[in-house]
Amino acid sequence: MNIIRIEAPDDPRTAAFRDIRERDLTGREGQFIAEGEVVLRQLVSAASRCRPAAVLLAENRLGGLADVLALSPPAMPVYVAPQAVLDGIAGFHLHRGILALGRKPDVAALPDVLAGLPRTALVVLACGIGNHDNIGGIFRNAAAFGADAVLLDRQCCDPFYRKAIRVSVGAVLRTPMVVGLDATAAVEALKAAGFAVLAMTPSAELTLDAVPPAARIAVVLGAEGPGLPADLIARCTPVGIRMSGGFDSLNVGTAGAIALHHFARRA
Amino acid sequence: MNIIRIEAPDDPRTAAFRDIRERDLTGREGQFIAEGEVVLRQLVSAASRCRPAAVLLAENRLGGLADVLALSPPAMPVYVAPQAVLDGIAGFHLHRGILALGRKPDVAALPDVLAGLPRTALVVLACGIGNHDNIGGIFRNAAAFGADAVLLDRQCCDPFYRKAIRVSVGAVLRTPMVVGLDATAAVEALKAAGFAVLAMTPSAELTLDAVPPAARIAVVLGAEGPGLPADLIARCTPVGIRMSGGFDSLNVGTAGAIALHHFARRA
Known part of the structure; x- marks a missing residue:
């Protein structure tokens, strides 16, 4: 294990972990920051589609992570710092004490992903979801119900944003995805691939x-509030969730979970 | 309409709205702060179990709320302030521009609430939910699926906390509830009242x-992570949600929503 002690916040070896919040806003080319033990375990697991490039730990976290680090590439730098130095690098108090720098999987194109799906398949198409909690929730639910892929249109926020990964409990790191899609073209591609395309509305x-x-089955989800655009719904089969009538309001991730639970393969 | 112009953040008439975040932490005896248009609409709606005591608006929000304010008691003070004064009162930038002070409903006792339930009934019992997002989500889902009551044990956080109300989209204000329960006693009371008590685990x-x-049907939900205590589960019928197997992880509110959707009365 390649353990490296860090004594100062400006140590250039930890530059990738510096000023995390500011750099969350700009994105990181091909890389992402993950935080916390649960997400780190997903990152190094066999199901992960991403690779860890480095981790940065508070001193007191090293002991509890031996099994996780044993699953990481032996040469991967494991930076260990006193909590105050860690906070100085990150730019805020990092109470979880665990950061990882990961490499995103190769960018996938929709035709390739569709071509690789099994005959019985369940996918999510998310359109215009700009909220990182909701994107994270959608990935968490997709993983829980065994969805084969999550497709995001170009109005969705980045699923590799730190908070989205955390809310997904690491599901973002293991779920096949296509990002940056034109929603209309994606719906048509799904129909051409034999999917029943269900617009949840x-x-x-x-x-x-x-x-x-x-x-x-493709479950299409739109942003809370505006919902899916009418012209997109018209290209799909509109499907609703039966509610009580007096208070017809569900979080988009929750609505997606109910649909995915309904359509998940009975294993 | 009792519109009162406020020109200074220290105007004593708006004292109830001052330093909101600090006072979120201590609670407000019998009262609560709600924020935003969606929640205000719930507060003044016919389904609300709470009454508005006062509202504080940014100047530019007054025009769009005429219909809401017409549903409020005529004598209710409608304080209107420039955005900067509003921010000064609240103690932070209040981008929604809408605050309401509400009165909580009378405290309800479990036997009375159970005695008032219909023969066909669906309730949620939440145990140890300390996260305001999750409490808010549980109320939102309870309202969406027409649950008759939400019961909270004494380890749950306050559902009238500002963020919980917001996340619930105002469902906290309309849903019959009992708080501060002993979880074991609540399970036994539900069983004595003829409920099938289902511990989601x-x-x-x-x-x-x-x-x-x-x-x-009573759906019993525990905190993510620790889950429900084993001795409580043993008093209930343990019920799971079928997942994919590789990633068995659902948010507690989402798990509750799937159960409530399943058990909701087919109207």
Whole structure:
């Protein structure tokens, strides 16, 4: 294990971890910052599609992470610093005491991802989701219900943003995805690939229970508030979730979870 | 309409709105602060169990709220202030520009609430939920699926905390609730009232689809991470949500939503 002690916040070896919040806003070319033990375990797990490039730990966290670090590449730098130095590098008090620098997977194109899906498949297409909590929740639920891929249109925020990864409990790191899509083109590509494309929208008359069975299902989710654009819904089968009537309001991630639970393969 | 112009942040008439964040931490005896238009609309709606005591608005929000204010008690003070004065009162930049002071409903006792439930009933019992986002999400989902009441044990955080109300989209203000319960006593009271008491827990062998029908259903939710205590689960019927197997992780509010959707009355 390549343990390197860091004594000063301006040590150039930890430059990638510096001023995290400011650099969250600009993004990191091909890389991302993950935080906390649960996410680090996902990052180094066999199911991860990402690779760890380095970790930076508070001194008191090193002992508890031996099993995780044993799964990491032996040459990977494990920077260890006193809490105050760690906070100085990050630019805020990092109470979790665990940061990892990861490398994103190669960018995937929609036709390639669709071509690689099994005959029975479940995917999510998220459109215009600009909230990192909701993007993280969508990935968490996609992983929980075994969705084969998550597709994001170009109005969605970056799923590799630190908070989105954290809210996803690391699911962002393991779930096949395509980002930056044109929503209309994605819907048409899904239909051409034999998917029943279901636009989740509160106004739909067809409810989940009444959706005809299909081997390939795509669940399309839009932003809370505006919802999916009418012209996109018109290209899909609109589907609603039966609610009580007096208070028809669900978080978008929650609505997606209910749909994914409904359509998940009975293993 | 009782519109009162406020020109200075230290105007004593707006004392109840002062230093909101600090006072969030101590609670407000019998009162709460709500923020934003969506929550204000819930507060003054016919379904609300709470009453508005006063509102404080940024000048530019007054025009758009005429219909909401018309539903409020005519004598209720409508304080209107320039944005800078509003920010000075609240102690932070209040970009929503809308605050309301509300009165909580009378405290309810569990036997009274149970005695008032219909023969076919759906309730949530939340145990040890210390996260305001999760409490808010549980109330939002309870309202969406027409749950008759939400019961909180004494380890849950305050549902009238400002952020919990906001995340609930105002559902906290309309949903019958009992707070401060002993979880074990609440489970036993539910059983005595003829409820099938279902402890949602990932380890359960019985999944939602296999739960026998019952007229009265109580969904018991525990905190993410620790989950429900084993001795409490032993008093209930443990129920799980079928997941993909590789990533068995759902947010507690999301798990509750899936269960409530499953058990909600087919209207």
